[in-house]
Amino acid sequence: MKKFISDVSLLDLIPFNFKDDEDTLYILKSIDHILRKFIANIPEVILLDRINELEEWKVDELALDLHVDYYREDLDIEQKRELIKTSLLTHRTKGTPFAVEMISTILFGAGKVQEWFEYSGQVARFKITTAGDLKDEKDFQKVIEVINIYKNLRSWLDSLTFKRDDQSNLYFGHISKRKNVYILNSAIINIPDEVIENNLGIATQELRKIRLK
Numbered sequence: 001m002k003k004f005i006s007d008v009s010l011l012d013l014i015p016f017n018f019k020d021d022e023d024t025l026y027i028l029k030s031i032d033h034i035l036r037k038f039i040a041n042i043p044e045v046i047l048l049d050r051i052n053e054l055e056e057w058k059v060d061e062l063a064l065d066l067h068v069d070y071y072r073e074d075l076d077i078e079q080k081r082e083l084i085k086t087s088l089l090t091h092r093t094k095g096t097p098f099a100v101e102m103i104s105t106i107l108f109g110a111g112k113v114q115e116w117f118e119y120s121g122q123v124a125r126f127k128i129t130t131a132g133d134l135k136d137e138k139d140f141q142k143v144i145e146v147i148n149i150y151k152n153l154r155s156w157l158d159s160l161t162f163k164r165d166d167q168s169n170l171y172f173g174h175i176s177k178r179k180n181v182y183i184l185n186s187a188i189i190n191i192p193d194e195v196i197e198n199n200l201g202i203a204t205q206e207l208r209k210i211r212l213k
Contacts, residue, residue: 010035051081059084069094069149070103082106095152097126103150108132108143116158124154129161 010028018024051059059080063071068087071080086102093099097113104111109131116125128147132139147157 048084051084054081056080063087067091070107070146075107079106090150094150099150100128100147103146104128104130104132104143107146121158124152125156125158126151127159127161128157129163131163 010032011025014024014028048062051062054062056077059077060073063080063084066084066087068083069090071083075083083103083106086106090099090102093102097115101111101113104113111128111130111132114127114129116123119127121127130143132143143160144157147160151157
């Protein structure tokens with residue numbers, strides 16, 4: 001049993017009584033030869049299924065055809081591919097927290113949207129937390145641009161928080177004195193109580209804090 005269209009020939013489909021007709025066979029072989037050329041080019045037409053294999057210029061052309069809302073030449077190839085893969089879904093869900101979270105995750109790292117009722121804010125307000133690594137003010141403006149494209153028009157951004165996981169080492173030490181008991185000629189002599197001192201020290205490092213205005 002043949003599974004792929006490229007394995008099928010018109011000669012396999014003709015009725016039994018035509019298989020000995022030379023004129024019919026010549027015609028079918030000619031048509032079959034032309035069809036196979038078209039079939040061989042089918043993978044070049046089906047682009048979405050091969051998005052991970054396409055050259056960057058083909059990815060750019062496909063993004064233009066699909067009208068991807070946020071698409072820039074300076075994005076890396078993997079981000080471009082993810083924007084195209086999710087373009088149909090983000091078009092349908094545009095204006096929802098889901099769409100904002102999806103695009104933020106693709107472009108800037110894991111993103112989380114909190115709506116006003118989740119933090120007792122004002123109606124139609126929202127907050128965003130992202131793990132994105134911004135290099136400068138230009139990157140910050142890019143985040144705002146993306147949010148404005150995909151958010152609901154009547155919604156307003158309250159704050160944008162950048163989550164950072166920094167490793168902090170904690171060191172501590174303890175020093176103390178203790179009372180001694182002396183034994184002399186089998187008689188226990190208690191020396192007057194000594195003052196016991198306990199010393200405790202802790203060392204750590206402060207996490208960095210960045211404020212963008």
